[in-house]
Amino acid sequence: QVQLQESGPGLVKPSETLSLTCTVSGGSISTYYWSWIRQPPGKGLEWIGYIYYTESTKYNPSLKSRVTISVDTSKNQFSLKLTSVTAADTAVYYCARSEFGELLPYYWGQGALVTVSS
């Protein structure tokens, strides 16, 4: 059974860069779509972007100018960088994986709360 685990700082200062890593166990990071999704406190889910194992990426247009998603197949990890953060970026950040032949998230990490505050 594949498992995903987010890691990274839980507190980021305004205007700085949010960095998170998702470590994948129980399966290879090759194949599938690997996504980042966030959920502000008390609100719904927002897709941030995805990377395919070939390193092809696609980002939500609302965040595109600030987002970079990358993959490290040697470590079975993929990462998220979000620049110039504000309080509006405070959220639980989830990494997720699609299933073979599908595009939508199938497996999810447990989530990592990132608070933007000085």
Added chain:
Amino acid sequence: QSVVTQPPSASGAPGQTVTISCSGSFSNIGSNTVNWYQQLPGTAPKLLIHRNNQRPSGVPDRISGSKSGTSASLAISGLQSEDEAEYYCAAWDDSLNGPVFGGGTELTVL
């Protein structure tokens, strides 16, 4: 404001059947399959239904999904207190070239 619309709340008594709707457009639900996720308080979303009506291993058959045109529905029969949660639908959007999520429906078991 979500591209895909869900009612903010739903409720039912134990044992009853509850249906949650999800309304979209041609670029998402009308052209692609729908997933449903259950989110218990403080936990990550869990996949309940994929490809409109397919249940992953471990999801009971009292949970079912359907899709027609640009709308989809999730039905939960034999309602139990453990079903109290937030439910989200999702579909790939061809215009966005990414997934769109409904705003979520909070289910209360009376």
